[in-house]
Every structure is written in C-alpha cells, then in structure tokens.
Amino acid sequence: MARSVVQEFTKGLWDEIPPFRLVLGLCPVLAVTTTVENGLGMGLATTFVLVFSNILVSALRNIIPSKVRIACFIIIIATFVTVVEMLMQAYAYQIFKKLGIFIPLIVVNCVVLGRAEAFASKNGVFRSLMDGLGIGIGFTLALGALGAVREVLGAGTFTLGRIIGGGFSSVGIGTLELWESAIRVLPQSFQPFTFMVQAPGAFVALGLMLCAMNLIGKK
Amino acid sequence: MGDYILLAISCILVNNILLAQFLGNCPFLGTSKKMETAVGMAMAVIFVLVLAGVLTWTTDTFILKKFGLEYLRTISFILVIASLVQFVEMFLKKSIPALYAGLGIFLPLITTNCAVMGVALLNIKEEYTFLQTLVASFAYAVGFGLALIIFAGLRERILLARVPKPLQDTSIGLVTAGLLSLAFFAFKGMV
Numbered sequence: 001m002a003r004s005v006v007q008e009f010t011k012g013l014w015d016e017i018p019p020f021r022l023v024l025g026l027c028p029v030l031a032v033t034t035t036v037e038n039g040l041g042m043g044l045a046t047t048f049v050l051v052f053s054n055i056l057v058s059a060l061r062n063i064i065p066s067k068v069r070i071a072c073f074i075i076i077i078a079t080f081v082t083v084v085e086m087l088m089q090a091y092a093y094q095i096f097k098k099l100g101i102f103i104p105l106i107v108v109n110c111v112v113l114g115r116a117e118a119f120a121s122k123n124g125v126f127r128s129l130m131d132g133l134g135i136g137i138g139f140t141l142a143l144g145a146l147g148a149v150r151e152v153l154g155a156g157t158f159t160l161g162r163i164i165g166g167g168f169s170s171v172g173i174g175t176l177e178l179w180e181s182a183i184r185v186l187p188q189s190f191q192p193f194t195f196m197v198q199a200p201g202a203f204v205a206l207g208l209m210l211c212a213m214n215l216i217g218k219k
Numbered sequence: 220m221g222d223y224i225l226l227a228i229s230c231i232l233v234n235n236i237l238l239a240q241f242l243g244n245c246p247f248l249g250t251s252k253k254m255e256t257a258v259g260m261a262m263a264v265i266f267v268l269v270l271a272g273v274l275t276w277t278t279d280t281f282i283l284k285k286f287g288l289e290y291l292r293t294i295s296f297i298l299v300i301a302s303l304v305q306f307v308e309m310f311l312k313k314s315i316p317a318l319y320a321g322l323g324i325f326l327p328l329i330t331t332n333c334a335v336m337g338v339a340l341l342n343i344k345e346e347y348t349f350l351q352t353l354v355a356s357f358a359y360a361v362g363f364g365l366a367l368i369i370f371a372g373l374r375e376r377i378l379l380a381r382v383p384k385p386l387q388d389t390s391i392g393l394v395t396a397g398l399l400s401l402a403f404f405a406f407k408g409m410v
Contacts (some may be wrong), residue, residue: 023245023248023389026239026241026245027243027244027333056270074297078297078298081294101341103297104293105336105340107293108297108330108331108333108336109333110331114247123327148302200238200404202241202400203393203397204397204398207392207397208390211390214384214385214387214390
C-alpha cells in the first residue's frame with residue numbers, strides 16, 4: 001500500500017479508467033451514450049452508488065463474514081441504487097425516463113461490485129471513498145466522451161442538459177437556456193452519420209476509442 | 220399462438236438482447252474467446268434466465284404489486300436472482316453432476332449478468348402476462364446464446380488474422396460486435 005490517498009483518486013481518471021482500462025460495466029456504456037447528457041447522467045448516478053457503497057462496504061468489512069460477502073455487497077449496492085432511483089424520480093425525472101431500466105441495472109454493473117470486492121473490502125473508509133470517487137468520475141468522463149463522439153457525428157449536435165449545464169451556467173459559463181437545448185456544432189450542410197447513434201455504432205465507436213487509448217497509452 | 224411465435228422471433232432476432240438492447244455485454248466479451256466457454260455460458264444463461272423471468276414475475280405480481288411495494292423492485296429482484304443462482308448451483312451439484320461440471324464455473328457469474336436482471340425488468344415494463352413472460356424470457360435467452368456463439372466463432376477466426384497492435388483483443392472484439400450487430404439490425408423490418 002505505497003499509494004497515497006491522492007493516487008487512489010487519480011488512478012481512476014486514467015490508469016484504471018473504466019470501461020477502457022477495466023473492461024467492466026459495458027452495458028450502460030453502450031446503451032445510454034446516444035447523447036452527452038444521457039452519458040453524463042448515467043455516469044453521475046453510477047458515481048453516487050459507487051461512492052456510498054464503497055464507504056459502507058469498507059466500514060463493515062470486518063463485520064461481514066467472508067463466505068456471504070458477495071450477497072452482502074449486493075444488498076448494500078441495491079439499497080443505494082434504490083435511493084438514487086427515488087432521488088432521480090423526484091429531482092431529475094426527464095433524464096430518469098430517458099435512462100429507463102439502466103438505472104435499476106446499476107445494481108448488476110460489474111464496476112460497482114468489482115470495486116467493492118477488489119478495493120473497499122480491503123481498505124479503510126477514506127481510501128475507499130477516494131477510490132469510489134476517482135473511478136466514478138473516470139467512468140462519467142468516459143461516458144461523456146463516448147456520448148460526445150456519438151452525438152456530434154451521429155446528429156451534429158451537443159447537449160449538456162439541465163443538470164450539468166445548470167452547474168456551468170451558475171458559475172457564469174453560458175446560460176441555462178443555451179446548455180439545455182441541443183447545440184449545433186457541425187454546419188447545417190453536414191449529413192448526420194446516423195449509424196453512430198444506432199446500436200451497431202455504439203460497439204464500433206467504443207472499439208475505436210479503445211484503440212485510440214491504446215495508441216496514446218503505449219508511448 | 221401466432222402472437223407467441225411473433226413475440227419469440229422479435230425477442231430472438233429483432234430485439235436481440237446483446238446486440239440491440241445492450242444487456243449482458245460483460246460475459247459477451249469475457250467468455251467469447253473460446254467456443255467451449257461460449258457454449259457453456261449460453262446454456263447456463265438459458266437455464267437461469269427462464270427460471271428467473273418466471274420467478275421475478277411471480278414475485279412482482281403476487282407480492283410487490285399486491286402490497287404496493289413497487290419501489291422495492293430492484294432490491295427484491297436481485298435477491299430473488301442471487302438466491303435462485305445459489306439454489307440452482309446446489310441442486311445441480313447434488314442431482315445432476317454431469318450438467319454441473321459443464322455449467323459449474325459460469326453459474327456464479329450469472330448473478331451479476333445484467334441480461335438476467337434486465338429481462339426481468341423488461342417483462343414487467345412491457346406488462347407481459349405469465350405465458351408471455353415465459354416465452355419472452357426463453358426467447359431472449361436463446362437470442363443471447365445465438366449471438367454469443369456466432370461471436371465466439373468470429374473471434375476464433377480473428378486469432379488467425381493479423382490485427383494492428385493498438386486494435387488487438389477487446390478493441391477489435393468490439394468492432395466485430397458492431398458489425399455483427401449491424402447484421403442483426405437488418406431484422407428490424409421483420410416484425
């Protein structure tokens with residue numbers, strides 16, 4: 001355990017960024033990244049679950065018997081997924097409806113269970129919190145990036161949405177109305193490459209992004 | 220009867236769970252490197268998915284809806300699935316050791332396979348009847364098996380090809396999956 005707390009956080013942003021370095025949790029990555037807004041929304045929901053389940057798992061790691069630990073982890077994760085489901089229903093209903101069954105499916109997202117098993121069950125509360133936060137933000141950025149590639153090429157637009165856009169506009173970058181609507185980034189004459197926002201394009205886009213990551217990483 | 224056949228075809232080909240709905244992609248990439256493991260995984264999924272589909276539907280209709288507990292759906296479904304997988308594992312070990320030897324290592328993995336949970340949730344979302352749930356769960360599972368086995372065949376061929384270094388392994392796997400998904404996309408107009 002030579003790594004510092006800061007490194008536990010930053011490793012999730014590049015070295016172990018899911019789903020590129022840790023090839024886990026692919027289903028939501030492929031399914032919801034048709035727009036930037038959906039990708040970021042999904043990423044934030046997953047981050048929430050990841051952080052809180054990591055905290056609770058690491059706090060209880062000496063109490064949970066190792067034979068039934070997976071079942072216990074799943075219950076803890078399911079609890080926080082239910083919480084996030086209800087919060088989104090109350091405060092972010094639009095995006096909740098768009099993400100559909102993929103919100104309850106965070107329960108079976110292998111990234112969350114993987115971090116609980118591989119990290120939180122062996123480390124202290126604060127380290128686990130940083131790990132969850134790092135991996136969660138990495139996952140959010142990856143989803144946002146894939147969403148951006150697919151939306152820009154597939155529809156020629158860029159949508160940040162109410163939640164993230166609200167954050168930007170509150171610190172004075174752009175207005176809420178601007179971020180909430182789909183911003184056209186490519187000229188009108190651009191013929192949208194619809195393949196990208198459909199199912200097959202998800203696989204191809206992710207495969208090519210992985211290839212690009214490998215190119216940069218192998219220097 | 221015709222309706223059920225139509226439902227089955229739409230679940231196997233048009234709304235293929237792996238390539239159109241994006242559920243269960245982790246085992247799709249994880250177990251498709253060898254044909255043998257792909258067949259084992261496909262069988263295990265068919266077996267568990269049908270049981271899980273029926274059980275979760277029963278839980279939802281007779282317990283959750285009856286007492287107005289729909290908000291507990293996520294947590295109760297995952298419990299039903301996890302205990303079902305555990306139970307199936309113990310039952311097979313004791314009574315059908317031959318089948319257990321074949322499926323053995325794939326069974327525990329299924330608990331976190333989102334295909335199982337996803338189909339359970341889709342059945343509820345589409346408001347299927349009991350019989351429709353049975354047909355749809357089986358058909359989704361067959362679709363999963365079909366796509367997984369075709370993909371494993373493709374990946375075995377890719378091993379013989381010379382792939383550029385950064386594209387190797389998962390990366391080329393995903394691009395291949397995209398092309399396979401494109402083939403399944405052509406079924407869109409069928410139903």
